[in-house]
Amino acid sequence: MYRVKFKRLPGSEDIQLPQKMSEWAAGFDLHAAVQEPVTLAPGMRQLIPTGFAMAMPPELEAQIRPRSGLAYKHGITCLNSPGTIDADYRGEVKVLLINHGQEPFVIERGERIAQMVFQVVPHVDIEEVDELPDTVRGEGGFGHTGK
Numbered sequence: 747m748y749r750v751k752f753k754r755l756p757g758s759e760d761i762q763l764p765q766k767m768s769e770w771a772a773g774f775d776l777h778a779a780v781q782e783p784v785t786l787a788p789g790m791r792q793l794i795p796t797g798f799a800m801a802m803p804p805e806l807e808a809q810i811r812p813r814s815g816l817a818y819k820h821g822i823t824c825l826n827s828p829g830t831i832d833a834d835y836r837g838e839v840k841v842l843l844i845n846h847g848q849e850p851f852v853i854e855r856g857e858r859i860a861q862m863v864f865q866v867v868p869h870v871d872i873e874e875v876d877e878l879p880d881t882v883r884g885e886g887g888f889g890h891t892g893k
């Protein structure tokens with residue numbers, strides 16, 4: 747079990763902190779901390795505040811992912827999916843939504859707009875070399891094994 751600290755930001759006291767909607771949900775739903783309803787016209791993107799900042803242990807990252815219901819019903823998704831929240835980021839968590847649908851979509855204050863999934867991220871040291879170890883695959887890729 748990892749402990750992650752959440753801090754509500756000024757003006758967002760009424761916004762629900764990220765919340766799991768079922769016991770074993772992978773994601774914590776994120777709520778829109780928009781002051782006024784925001785209308786996303788078809789094809790448009792908007793950075794939506796969530797009203798909180800957080801601090802997690804350095805072995806974690808958090809991914810911001812779309813909600814499938816919004817994607818299926820309205821074409822609303824995260825443009826940079828999955829968004830990456832670094833363990834050392836202390837700014838407000840924001841969600842970059844895009845409307846891939848045909849209709850304008852209104853985001854109301856407090857609405858659940860995306861979800862956040864925590865992951866353990868291996869920290870890696872880079873070593874520059876002249877030769878890489880051989881493999882059977884070699885440089886084959888991008889469908890070289892067939893359809």
Ligand SMILES: O=c1ccn([C@H]2C[C@H](O)[C@@H](COP(=O)(O)OP(=O)(O)OP(=O)(O)O)O2)c(=O)[nH]1
Nearest residue numbers: 810826829830831832833835838839840841842
């Ligand atoms: O959907 C997202 C993606 C990122 N961030 C915040 C947290 C993350 O730690 C920071 C930087 O994100 P990223 O590394 O993806 O963006 P960048 O363009 O590389 O910016 P930077 O130069 O600040 O790292 O922005 C969000 O709030 N929401």
Ligand SMILES: [Mg+2]
Nearest residue numbers: 830831832835
């Ligand atoms: Mg970056």
